[in-house]
Amino acid sequence: MEQEQQQVMSNKQIILKDYVVGFPKESDMLLKTSETINLKLPQGCSNGVLVKNLYLSCDPYMRMRMTKTEGSYVDSFTPGSPITGYGVAKVLESGHANFKKGDLIWGFTGWEEYSIINAPEGLFKIEHTDVPLSYYTGILGMPGMTAYIGFYDICAPKKGEYVFVSAASGAVGQLVGQFAKLSGCYVVGSAGTKEKVDLLKNKFGFDEAFNYKEEQDLDAALKRYFPEGIDIYFENVGGKMLDAVLLNMRLNGRISVCGMISQYNLEQREGVRNLLTLITKRVRMQGFIVSDHYHKYPKYLEMIIPLIKQGTINYIEDIVEGLENAPAALIGLFSGNNVGKQVVVVARE
Amino acid sequence: MEQEQQQVMSNKQIILKDYVVGFPKESDMLLKTSETINLKLPQGCSNGVLVKNLYLSCDPYMRMRMTKTEGSYVDSFTPGSPITGYGVAKVLESGHANFKKGDLIWGFTGWEEYSIINAPEGLFKIEHTDVPLSYYTGILGMPGMTAYIGFYDICAPKKGEYVFVSAASGAVGQLVGQFAKLSGCYVVGSAGTKEKVDLLKNKFGFDEAFNYKEEQDLDAALKRYFPEGIDIYFENVGGKMLDAVLLNMRLNGRISVCGMISQYNLEQREGVRNLLTLITKRVRMQGFIVSDHYHKYPKYLEMIIPLIKQGTINYIEDIVEGLENAPAALIGLFSGNNVGKQVVVVARE
Structure with missing residues (x-):
């Protein structure tokens, strides 16, 4: 019964x-x-x-x-x-x-x-x-794999490179920043509140972070944090941020196009005007969908589980x-x- | 004296x-x-x-x-x-x-x-x-090398793929179209006069060609010529054409960003709104500068000189x-x- x-x-x-x-x-x-x-x-x-x-x-x-x-x-x-x-x-x-x-x-x-x-x-x-x-x-699911594939596979980071992550305290961004540090990169993140900016610097180990809502001029902000320019941009937001990043890309830079959250609610998407930089700086801009890469999930788990248990990665x-x-x-x-x-x-x- | x-x-x-x-x-x-x-x-x-x-x-x-x-x-x-x-x-x-x-x-x-x-x-x-x-x-200098590197190296064409070339009757475009045919691709070009469109079809062997100035709706034009979508876009013009192409890219498409002639004279460049397609279609968009690749010039000459002499390539x-x-x-x-x-x-x- x-x-x-x-x-x-x-x-x-x-x-x-x-x-x-x-x-x-x-x-x-x-x-x-x-x-x-x-x-x-x-x-x-x-x-x-x-x-x-x-x-x-x-x-x-x-x-x-x-x-x-x-x-x-x-x-x-x-x-x-x-x-x-x-x-x-x-x-x-x-x-x-x-x-x-x-x-x-x-x-x-x-x-x-x-x-x-x-x-x-x-x-x-x-x-x-x-x-x-x-x-x-x-971290152990889709967003973790997104950070892993989007950073390691799409961006092919090298030690010492300059990495910028937008929406950096989100599920994907917080991991990308930590992967960048593990790879010996210099990493700066942007987020939308002081609390998140503090987390980026104090909890996730970003070298620098800024509140994009407090910046009148995103290009100037990026020039402040990246006087040498950006080698790798992990794109989560699109629109104005992407346009500002394009002006600051270094030679042979890579842009991993993961998401464009600033655009999803717009009926008319913002236009990106600085694509000519793709030529002048020989930039590769590549979109990806994580589910194409799920065959690498066991390899990712092998890497990430010990990092979580050792406390090397915060989440x-x-x-x-x-x-x-x-x-x-x-x-x-x-x-x-x-x-x-x-x-x-x-x-x- | x-x-x-x-x-x-x-x-x-x-x-x-x-x-x-x-x-x-x-x-x-x-x-x-x-x-x-x-x-x-x-x-x-x-x-x-x-x-x-x-x-x-x-x-x-x-x-x-x-x-x-x-x-x-x-x-x-x-x-x-x-x-x-x-x-x-x-x-x-x-x-x-x-x-x-x-x-x-x-x-x-x-x-x-x-x-x-x-x-x-x-x-x-x-x-x-x-x-x-x-x-x-x-053909034997900078533009020839540009077509060669931009098409073969950057686009990595495969037989049967759908290729679109803008500014197709120009120094670079006319060669890209012919390289695409040599690679077994289907290739369509755009140009700005009837005379050029005729050249593309009758002299350079493009499968189809159209006059972009006569098209009210570039997206519709591309859908007419590429009902299956575009695998490879050789970008010479930028702006509205790029935006229309983005709407028609196929899965895992590639965009070789060679030039953006429509933008060079503008004080304020046009915004490109459809970049989200880079994600949804996993598109790689890559800029390049031919002079980075001049070490491959001897290899290019080896390929192109016989093609010119045999009359296989028109110029x-x-x-x-x-x-x-x-x-x-x-x-x-x-x-x-x-x-x-x-x-x-x-x-x-």
């Missing part, structure tokens, strides 16, 4: 009401408690897994999915359906040979208490559980409790409310 | 009057017949060479040198002094071990009848004289007679007056 009671549950979900224009608002999303669901894989879902979601990841790229787009690297969300994104979850039932009940996984799941994942091949099984599970939404999360607070947390990314990686706790186990 | 008379000559020169703002005009330059010069290397110029200039090259990058710039890859011109640029010349007297009287060279020289080149290490000695000498301002020059017509020829580049490589004949031998 008890077992039967457990199988039928309600399922809280965060639904996208409709495609979003401009800056997203909490009211673009809706908390809905769905009809009771049967906690069993439905018939005909022989390869799927049923999971209980534990931690959800708020990531800037999700803004693009709130707009109807075609031919992008991720599908748009479906209005009327739960938002999807990276998360950490526990397998309750598995129809797939790679997973069994009780496994912990990270990967694409739904913004809801329970999800059925029909194509679990893309999920990663969590093997190391002696680190906080929430880290698999960040800061901004943790919000409760699925009902997920919309505000997601939207907060675009005004820079979060300090560190924004995580939503749905359940702790 | 006759020998002494020959040694003292006058020297016609094209002088830049002052730095140029906006679109350059003929009146920004001045034909000046300088005081007679002694046709001997001056004392103390023990490493220099004295040359008689034969062919001068008009190249778009020269516009940048008409403006006072700092930290660029080439120095600005000096107002009051002759314009300098690539050319073909004959050595009249040499103080340098690499050169002797009678040698033909190409490289940086002055826009004048006779030049003293103080650091001739950068000059290339012309070994193959069974091709038109003027070719060393184009069109727009030849203007007389140094006095050089300013108009140079300025004509920016309104697209030239059909093919713009050359100025100073003397034929």
